[in-house]
Amino acid sequence: MIARVAFAPHPPLLVPELVTGAATETEPLRRACRAAAATLTRMADHWWVIAVDQAGPKIIGPEARGxxxxxxxxxxxxxxxGQGPADPELPVPALIAGWLRAHAGARSVTVQLLPTDLDPAACLDLxxxxxxxxxxxGLLVLADSSARLTPRSPVPPDPRAPDFxxxxxxALATGDPAPLTALDPALAVELWAHGRAAYQVAGAATAGRDWQAELLYSDCPYGVGYHVATWT
Incomplete structure (x- = not known):
């Protein structure tokens, strides 16, 4: 049973040691992610994490170190x-999940990596x-929105991206799974919304229940949509 859901992005810039020159600029996002993760620990000491990554489909268990x-x-x-030497190839979502786990005091996490092209029917089943x-x-959903929002985006802006x-x-602010399950995979590809499949799996996993939602962060500081929210 999913007792609580937290949504967060997973860019390495969340880790202050990696962005010493921009740590102040990224602190509001980092603070929101830590707060969202902490709410999961209050409900469950083990989290299931879903994220999209080129290494997927793959499940990474609590024994992993990176x-x-x-x-x-x-x-x-x-x-x-985790025991033994750290895996230098551990995918970024697993690294961020482990970093958030440590800060939130969770006992363990299991990370399920989804392929980038997972179709909506498969998302529904999962x-x-x-x-x-x-x-x-607790369910931790690591996902970004569009990466074509502003001139600071890694690719040229797209006028459809702000609406997407x-x-x-x-949806995250209101606790409504329906818009997440309805995301268009083809449009998501065009808008560089690589977290689409993770959002759709989360929508299917939370459908049919009433959720109390809190949106902790919603912005695009580097032209990529980062949203942090909790559902209880």
Whole structure:
């Protein structure tokens, strides 16, 4: 059973040691992500994490350890029961999940990486399966919105991106899973919204229940839509 949901992005810039020159600028986002993660720990000491990554489909268990050495700082994290040497190839969502776990004091996390092209039907099936799980757990959804929002975006802005981003932000603010499950995969690709599948799985996993929502952060400081929210 999913007891609580937290939504957050997973850029490495969340880790202050990696962005010493921009740590102040990114602090509001970092603070919101830590707060959202902390609410999960209050409800469950184990989290299930879903995120999109090129390494997917893949499940990474609590025994994993990793390092941010690929980003210039040998900062190690683990998913709760990590032993042995850190894996230098651990995907970024797992690294961020481990970093948030440590700050929130969760016992362990399991990370499920989704392929970037996971179709809506498969998202529905996976979300339904997560919702039916027997254990009381927290669900951490690591996902970005469009990366074509402003001139600071990594690719040229698209006039359709603000509306797409606003639909996600509104859904997270109101606790409404329907707009998340209705995201258009083709449009998401065009708008560089790489977190689409994670949002759709979350929408399916939370459908049919009433959620009390709190939007903690919603902005695009680097031209990418970052939204942080909690659902209870």
């Amino acid at each position: 390092t941010f050495a690929g980003f210039g700082v040998d900062l190690e994290v683990d998913l709760g029961r 979300g339904t399966t997560l919702a039916a799980g027997p254990e009381r757990t 981003d606003a639909r996600i932000s509104s």
